[in-house]
Amino acid sequence: MPAPAFSTPPAAALLSSSPVLRLDGLCWSVRGVPIVEDVSFSVGEGEFIAFIGPNGAGKTSLFNLISGIYPATHGSLHLDGADITTEAAHARARRGLGRTFQTSSLWPGMTVADHVRLAAQAAAGPRASYRLWRRADRYPEQVADTLHRTELTHRADTLAGALSHGEKRKLELAVLLVSDPRLILLDEPMAGVSAEEVPALTELIRSVHRELGRTVLMVEHHMDVLLGLADRLAVMYHGTLLALDTPEAVVVDPTVQQAYLGEAL
Numbered sequence: 001m002p003a004p005a006f007s008t009p010p011a012a013a014l015l016s017s018s019p020v021l022r023l024d025g026l027c028w029s030v031r032g033v034p035i036v037e038d039v040s041f042s043v044g045e046g047e048f049i050a051f052i053g054p055n056g057a058g059k060t061s062l063f064n065l066i067s068g069i070y071p072a073t074h075g076s077l078h079l080d081g082a083d084i085t086t087e088a089a090h091a092r093a094r095r096g097l098g099r100t101f102q103t104s105s106l107w108p109g110m111t112v113a114d115h116v117r118l119a120a121q122a123a124a125g126p127r128a129s130y131r132l133w134r135r136a137d138r139y140p141e142q143v144a145d146t147l148h149r150t151e152l153t154h155r156a157d158t159l160a161g162a163l164s165h166g167e168k169r170k171l172e173l174a175v176l177l178v179s180d181p182r183l184i185l186l187d188e189p190m191a192g193v194s195a196e197e198v199p200a201l202t203e204l205i206r207s208v209h210r211e212l213g214r215t216v217l218m219v220e221h222h223m224d225v226l227l228g229l230a231d232r233l234a235v236m237y238h239g240t241l242l243a244l245d246t247p248e249a250v251v252v253d254p255t256v257q258q259a260y261l262g263e264a265l
Ligand SMILES: Nc1ncnc2c1ncn2[C@@H]1O[C@H](COP(=O)(O)OP(=O)(O)OP(=O)(O)O)[C@@H](O)[C@H]1O
Pocket: 030, 035, 053, 054, 055, 056, 057, 058, 059, 060, 061, 062, 236
């Protein structure tokens, strides 16, 4: 019997007290200018943390540090207890850390199914032959399951360039999910998505978190989206972590309110 494309962690794992991810005093500077300053927090298995903060607060930079795109200047990062501070992005991906980017990372002239098939092949490791990836019989279960999960089955043969913004975001999620990551970083998944498409995309992200049991970190400006999804809200401000608490506590936190100069969160 073929292995399911998605593994669901046992309920006990969701109650595990050991953090999936731990940041200790993480810093990143560019030519001596601090961009991320002394950020420390832990993420529990199955948790959903949403990152908010004004433009330029350092949210994407923090995601780049966690995913290994930038090396930390100081501090440390542990994934499942292993020190990954100096590990390259691809090594972190092999440990189960996946991410999407603020701007679309799709090939407009490639079909939806081929995007997912190529990602499945890449996840299968360096021994998989890239000459074979276009064969439609490669990774059929993974491709079909992932397209079904992301509600893109009917768009399998459509070129990515012909998709709506919301469908492009779904395809980016599909490309991510087919490698079965345990910890998922989503950088502004609603960016460019029309108001009509936001609810369906929100539900998809919710199902990735709740039904697949994935641990999720997400940068997002839509507070209405976040309040229904996040277990905790992290507020970034001038490169520092200003607050990290339940959404209810964060929205009434006077330090956070002052940082936003009285603007509604
Ligand atoms: N590679 C880089 N080199 C120099 N400065 C950078 C680099 N990347 C980011 N910065 C600067 O770091 C600061 C934080 O940027 P970052 O993109 O992390 O903020 P953000 O909170 O994600 O903002 P937004 O909500 O607008 O995406 C900004 O002042 C930005 O110009």
